[in-house]
Amino acid sequence: MSEYQSFEFQAIERPLTKAEMTELRRFSSRAEITPTRFWNEYHWGDFKGNPERWMERYFDAFLHVANWGTHWLMLRLPTDLMSLGDIGDYLLEDDLEGGGLKGWQTAEHLLLSFRSETEEPDWEEGSGWLSSLIGVRTSLMRGDHRSLYLGWLAQAGAGYLDDTSLEPTVPPGLGELDAAHGALAEFLRISDDLIAAASVSSASLQAQEISATEIAAWVAERSANEKDALLTELIVSDQPHRLALLRRRIERDCHPLTLEDDSSARRTVGELRASAATISRERRAREAAAQAAEQARKAAEVAAARKRYLDALRGREEALWRKIDGLIEYRQASAYQEAVERLKDLRDLADADGMRDAFNERIRQLREGHARKQALVRRLDEAGLVGR
Incomplete structure (x- = not known):
């Protein structure tokens, strides 16, 4: 399988100038470059720029997807709205493996890097991901820290944090993710069960819309x-x-309410994993029970329909036997198969009426009369119509 990777940058706060677009064109002759976007995909080659430096200089959002397992999102925000000092609780050490959430700051901007790696990737393309995730930046600019917690949680779920590591402050609304945050959780490969475990300590999201x-x-x-x-x-x-x-x-x-409740005791990564495992077992049990109930319902529907069908046949048994004799005389595979299906109807009707012995005798006689028709006999054997 060939390699695949895509790189997409978006400029939101300020469009690129012609000079900047010319500068970026030096890195790729094939890329799609507009005043607000740089996009390219690679099947054999590689991106020749530096994503971090490009984000510092030109863009407000970046997404990279590779079919060897890399998911990488970067967002740039004005430091007037958020700084490293505001979010240090969520950031991971720079030398920690596996991605997660990293951050750094320039004179005017805070840059956040969300990353997920896996050794068992599914084939996927990067198209469409950034548009579904861009709402996370808007939420961050309004003080919503759910994405920051998810960035930390991705690292915990991937097994890169020690069981004794403490979680950061749990933001409100973790149990009610909107489309953008739900997409981020999927992009970072965070299990729903782990999010459910983490959200136990999350307050309801207070409405931030002002009239x-x-x-x-x-x-x-x-x-x-x-x-x-x-x-x-x-x-x-x-x-x-x-x-x-x-x-x-x-x-x-x-709305001067505190956005985050830090009064509850912080849980360890081990506690979150244990809670997620419990939630997973309970969910699977519910799903199994629901599946069993659905199967029972469908089986009951099939049985009821079968009963109605057999009830409609009652009193027409001899006519069916005559039809079966006629089908057999055609000596064709399709006619043999239809004859067997009608015999199965008669068998089930005989079972319902307590007449199985009489039915078996008719089957024995039919088999004796057509013993040389091997194709028919084989079908009778396969259907269990053996006369005893």
């Missing part, structure tokens, strides 16, 4: 000078995240 009425009330409380300063900054700033920064400030003022 127009709340915004109007917040603005009314500002002084004229502050309003002028805020409006001027939004108009003259070339940084789109300034509006997000202001909105986040309003959200925090209007």
Whole structure:
């Protein structure tokens, strides 16, 4: 099997200039390059750029998928909204194997790297992944730390953390993942059972949406000078995240609840794994019970339909025997098979009416009369129609 890998970058805060696009073109003559995107896939060659440096200079999101097991997502956020000091609890050591969540900071940006590796990969292409994950960046900019915990949990689930390692602060909403965070959990190969175990200590996600009425009330409380300063900054700033920064400030003022509850005792990786194993056993038991119930329901439906069919045949037995004799005289495989099916109907009807001995005698006579028809006899044997 040939190698496959794809690389995709997206510019969200600021489009690439023509000079920057020309600079990136030096690294690939085949890549799709637009003011907001760089994308290329490789079947034999390799990416010649440096993803970390490209993220620092040009882009806000990056995704790499390779068919040998690499899943790699990077996101860039303004340090005005989040810094290393805000998330150090979730970050893993740089020299730790297996990926997980890493982070570093430049003068203006925080960069986050989410990575998963496996030795038993399924074949997949990278197309579509980044669009399903980009919502994670938006959530981070609003102070949602669920993706950070998932980045740490991926490392724990992959077996790269010691059983005695303590979990970081559990963010709210871990048990109610939206589409973007659900996609991240899948991308990082985190089991649903492990997420369920971790979410036991997660509070419900508080609604962060602010109404127009709340915004109007917040603005009314500002002084004229502050309003002028805020409006001027939004108009003259070339940084789109300034509006997000202001909105986040309003959200925090209007909903000053602590986003994360750090009052509960932190669990160890070993405790999380044990809890996930228990949840897995209970889930499998429920699934097995549900499957058994469904099979029983279907079997009952089949039995009821069979009974209705046989009831409709009752009183027509002799006509069926005559039809069977006629089918046998055709001496064709399809006719033999239909004759056997009708004989099975008569057998089941005889069983239901307590007439099996009489049926067996008719079968014995039929077999004696057609003993030289080997194709028919073989089919009778296979159907268990042996006359005893």
